[in-house]
Amino acid sequence: QVQLVESGGGLVKPGGSLRLSCAASGFTFSYHYMSWIRQTPGKGLEWVSYISSGSSTVYYADSVKGRFTISRDNAKNSLYLQMNSLRAEDTAVYYCARNYASSMLIFDYWGQGTLVTVSS
């Protein structure tokens, strides 16, 4: 069965960096576009970033553009999110999600999420 397992979350100071990982199994990872989505109690769900199957196309939400970098390693069935210059408003649960077919905005499987807390 499809499994997505995020890791790398934690407590970081404002201005700091963190790298999230997502280990995928149960499907052909290299065929699927992948995304990161975050959720905060106050603002609900927010799409963060998307990467095509071969990494040729990436998109970012305006709120993270220039600070976050999405990447993937198809040989390792892994998705990553490098987060730099972190701000308090980046505090959220970060989900790794599989994109349905070649869609950009349909997420048919999600991981359990990893909590990122940005605080001094």
Added chain:
Amino acid sequence: QSALTQPASVSGSPGQSITISCTGTSSDVGSYNLVSWYQQHPGTAPKLMIYDVSKRPSGVSDRFSGSKSGNTASLTISGLQADDEADYYCCSYAGISALGVFGTGTKVTVL
């Protein structure tokens, strides 16, 4: 890009039907038939319930249906069951510059 507007809460009795609205603008919901809906039970990840306005993924009950009129999309749950009690979020494509926007979320309560 502002979040799509959903009612904060909707409730119904078992067996009834309820409808959750998702209001956007002519730049997102109104321009594309690319609205999806997600169900989220407390402490769990969201689950895809509807995509492309009205299509159901394999395994999702046909009690869930979606539609769209103008700038507003809707999710209807018929034959309400206790397990339908959850938060529901809509999501729409918003063009190549903004890409995607989620709704504010609706808590469904089964009375």
